[in-house]
Amino acid sequence: MAATATISLPGEVPEQWALGDWTVPKGRYLDPDFLALEYERLFPCVWQMACREEELPEPGSFYEYTIGRQSILVVRQVDGSLAALHNACSHRGMRIIGGAGRVDEFRCRFHGWRYGLDGANTFMFMEEEFAERPVECRNLRAVHVDTWGGWVFVHMGDEPEPLLDWLDPLPTLLAPFNLEGMRYAWRKSTVVPSNWKTLLDAFVEGWHNVGTHPQMLRVDEGDPPSARPATVEEFAHGAWTPSVMYRNHSRFIYQPRPFTGVVDPGRAERVSRPEYFATMMAYQNKHIGSLATERDVRAARSLVGRDIDGPVFPAYLQACKEFAQKEGVEGYPDMTVEEFNAGNGDWHVTPTMVFLVEQSCLLGYRMRPNGDDPDSCIWDVYSLEHFRSDEVPDTKWEHYPVWRDHDWGQLITQDLKNLGDIQRGMHSQGFQELWINMKQEGAVINHHRIADRFLFGVDHGEPPPFEM
Ligand code: FES
Ligand SMILES: [Fe+2]
Structure with missing residues (x-):
């Protein structure tokens, strides 16, 4: 899986972004620094909806999901399962493909390296001229992927909690709607x-x-x-x-x-x-x-x-x-x-x-x-x-x-x-x-209270139970 450095969080929210009782400082919507933190600490650490399963109808179908500078390829495998891969060639980082479509394999057009639908390297030109590295260094880095309700979700972190746990209570309450x-x-x-x-x-x-x-x-x-x-x-x-x-x-x-x-x-x-x-x-x-x-x-x-x-x-x-x-x-x-x-x-x-x-x-x-x-x-x-x-x-x-x-x-x-x-x-x-x-x-x-857990390591606790 993708190696994401463990980020040490401060444990408190900087004053200019601290939530009031029922107030939200405007800087959370306006400050470029706050957006930079969202890119660094929020988006890599949560499940995100990438596309619908119907957008990947057959083996080789791919869909590029982007969030900021991150590009992730969701790919239908030959056995019908899904893989998600960072869209960056393991040679010198080139973005391999964009948009959505169908391929038999991925081919980097810089020096021609090739990858299977699962991201495994299948061709390295003049391999003997490269220093020895673990074999997985050749492959496209995998991203966690799972599905619910007909949507495909991806998670860039190392050990995400199971998707259905993260989504609770949606899977239970929405099961009768047959969203898939x-x-x-x-x-x-x-x-x-x-x-x-x-x-x-x-x-x-x-x-x-x-x-x-x-x-x-x-x-x-x-x-x-x-x-x-x-x-x-x-x-x-x-x-x-x-x-x-x-x-x-x-x-x-x-x-x-x-x-x-x-x-x-x-x-x-x-x-x-x-x-x-x-x-x-x-x-x-x-x-x-x-x-x-x-x-x-x-x-x-x-x-x-x-x-x-x-x-x-x-x-x-x-x-x-x-x-x-x-x-x-x-x-x-x-x-x-x-x-x-x-x-x-x-x-x-x-x-x-x-x-x-x-x-x-x-x-x-x-x-x-x-x-x-x-x-x-x-x-x-x-x-x-x-x-x-x-x-x-x-x-x-x-x-x-x-x-x-x-x-x-x-x-x-x-x-x-x-x-x-x-x-x-x-x-x-x-x-x-x-x-x-x-x-x-x-x-x-x-959503700001939830984000504080990821952005700053501050847990506001369980929300108050719903009362009419
Ligand atoms: S960057 Fe992809 S083959 Fe060189
Ligand atoms: Fe409206």
């Missing part, structure tokens, strides 16, 4: 003018919904609904999305508001109707391209005019399942409402992976720093679905070097428009620290 049975519906990538964690924070709390996405309260008012700023009264109708914090990860969930500050009986009656619900699903499918599939929209519409006993949502889940089964979707989740609620929500898998998981589909994000610039990041966004096998679309990564060059749909565009201004605003001399909502922005501070 999902396939890409679409996948896109762009560059965003903010720190990678500024982008992360924008997708790990649902509390910005009314401020940033006010049209979500008005989906029955035309298509697209008006995005005029929400009135103070409208804020009372926003979803309540408390954070659940775990030792290594976080999520937010959707809950009924725990108080009834403003009651508008007319509105409550209107939004509980199946027709309003169907319009919401149609909005998500059309303007986000995820969270509800085309089949889900038909399932939601089938409830309109039906005599539904109780709330719409469980009936919707059941209808989605019936439509999928009737239309021959193999591996569609067959779970109870309780199992759905136990896993549903918006997950942050430390450090770079975020997804919102539904019964039929999943909206995923990945955010990584962009070179040494703390004010820039690389953003990947994709949707996965449970497809019938003959429906699976042939997708490729679409790259948009400038995010404004692409139409991301109404909702995602609103998030993207915020990000440059959030990053710029944090640079203001009039702003020093983020002030975190204790109920609904827990994920925003939890």
Whole structure:
């Protein structure tokens, strides 16, 4: 395995980056030194999602995962297993290949050394002219690799904890969703003018919904609904999305508001109707391209005019399942409402992976720093679905070097428009620290608490248990 020097950690957080009770110093988002520490101590020491298994369909398929200056090749082996290799020739370090594709072997084009799919050296030109070294010095250095949920994860460290232990409690709570049975519906990538964690924070709390996405309260008012700023009264109708914090990860969930500050009986009656619900699903499918599939929209519409006993949502889940089964979707989740609620929500898998998981589909994000610039990041966004096998679309990564060059749909565009201004605003001399909502922005501070273990050797202990 890769020889990673054991880094001795200071055991305390330097004052300028120390977390407050519910505050986060802005330097963690702005300082090049902090980004350098993340590259040195965080990313080499955690499991990171590299790609989906479907991106490595046959022996010789490879995918290059990059994080900062590190490039790792994930490679499908002849026996179907996976290997991950540092992408650096063992002769003089040349990067061997980039992007994704299929090869029979790896060949360094500098002096022509060759490597098998497992990284073993198969050809060294004029071997007798080299000094004796242990045979493994000839090979590409291996990286730990494992899979869960259809994703491939890599870990550059020496002795990582097992992937499933690191991911706890996701493997248990998400098992009924059969994530490994999902396939890409679409996948896109762009560059965003903010720190990678500024982008992360924008997708790990649902509390910005009314401020940033006010049209979500008005989906029955035309298509697209008006995005005029929400009135103070409208804020009372926003979803309540408390954070659940775990030792290594976080999520937010959707809950009924725990108080009834403003009651508008007319509105409550209107939004509980199946027709309003169907319009919401149609909005998500059309303007986000995820969270509800085309089949889900038909399932939601089938409830309109039906005599539904109780709330719409469980009936919707059941209808989605019936439509999928009737239309021959193999591996569609067959779970109870309780199992759905136990896993549903918006997950942050430390450090770079975020997804919102539904019964039929999943909206995923990945955010990584962009070179040494703390004010820039690389953003990947994709949707996965449970497809019938003959429906699976042939997708490729679409790259948009400038995010404004692409139409991301109404909702995602609103998030993207915020990000440059959030990053710029944090640079203001009039702003020093983020002030975190204790109920609904827990994920925003939890990832910093988790990172402190790796960056500084400071363990903040178990997060407080979730309370409504
Ligand atoms: S650097 Fe690869 S063969 Fe010389
Ligand atoms: Fe948003």
